[in-house]
């Protein structure tokens with residue numbers, strides 16, 4: 231079997247295993263079935279010669295590919311331990327049971343009708359990236375489930391890279407630590423992750439996004455709580471006496487800039503987003519999330535919320551209006567900028583794989599961002615999967631293979647750049 235066919239076979243094998251996570255479960259991992267794939271990965275890592283591969287009680291799989299740099303080589307003992315991570319779970323709102331990967335060879339550039347539900351059509355007119363894949367091998371689901379290329383493409387690519395290192399001992403690499411994690415989709419991928427045990431100096435998640443992409447920025451995120459204290463009296467005799475906390479709260483929300491909401495922002499614009507509210511006449515509360523790419527931008531948005539609260543306090547003298555903010559997470563760029571080689575080497579590897587690197591930012595957080603703040607700077611490398619979180623997910627085999635090539639080049643760049 232050629233390298234490419236073995237990558238395809240491996241990906242489809244992983245995609246068929248149901249690993250949907252749950253956002254309502256409080257156990258860890260959130261669903262036991264994620265371990266069905268994690269156990270297979272332990273076996274596959276061992277088969278590739280990574281003897282220490284094991285799954286811990288939380289479901290995290292870790293393994294080591296020891297350095298093969300010979301003593302006397304100018305990089306011997308100088309290459310830092312590099313981590314590679316992928317997540318096994320799939321999105322919680324679309325079924326991942328009985329996934330039937332469909333392989334469309336020599337794609338003709340037209341619409342792809344999914345055979346399990348012909349009403350689900352991946353339309354060439356809606357997917358400019360897909361049209362560019364004419365002649366390639368495209369993998370999709372059958373229309374009844376998601377595919378789970380997010381992130382089983384990444385998982386398969388990491389294992390394939392390990393396998394190709396093993397088959398070609400002339401390819402030198404430093405120490406590599408592998409981790410496969412559960413529960414990324416429900417935002418809990420690093421909740422029980424032992425960064426010390428992982429032991430990587432720098433790492434890369436291989437997850438989502440189109441060919442050539444390198445994600446090195448995430449939002450800065452805070453939460454804010456707006457509280458209004460009012461004064462309740464019998465509504466029949468309330469004139470001049472009542473202060474209705476519900477109306478004051480509504481007034482504050484409507485006074486906020488309408489061009490600073492998730493519905494009205496994109497790219498690098500931040501927002502102030504009320505996510506729920508509760509209350510009665512005497513007391514009302516709204517919870518917000520605040521997002522921006524810089525801390526200054528975040529603080530500007532919070533100042534806007536606070537001045538709206540002050541304005542309402544003056545407009546309604548009987549009301550007590552307060553705002554409290556709490557830090558959630560920060561843009562990983564603040565840390566990654568202190569270690570520019572981590573993203574520079576990744577860009578060099580992408581270029582060496584014959585692609586044009588594209589630096590992008592994520593309007594959200596990632597496991598890599600959390601790891602970055604746990605002491606392991608971790609940008610995200612593309613896995614080639616598109617349209618994730620839906621039934622119209624697709625991934626070209628050629629892009630998955632390009633991701634494997636990128637990983638092989640990346641480890642070589644670390645060796646070359648670490649020479650004395």
Ligand SMILES: [Zn+2]
Nearest residue numbers: 380381437438
């Ligand atoms: Zn993902």
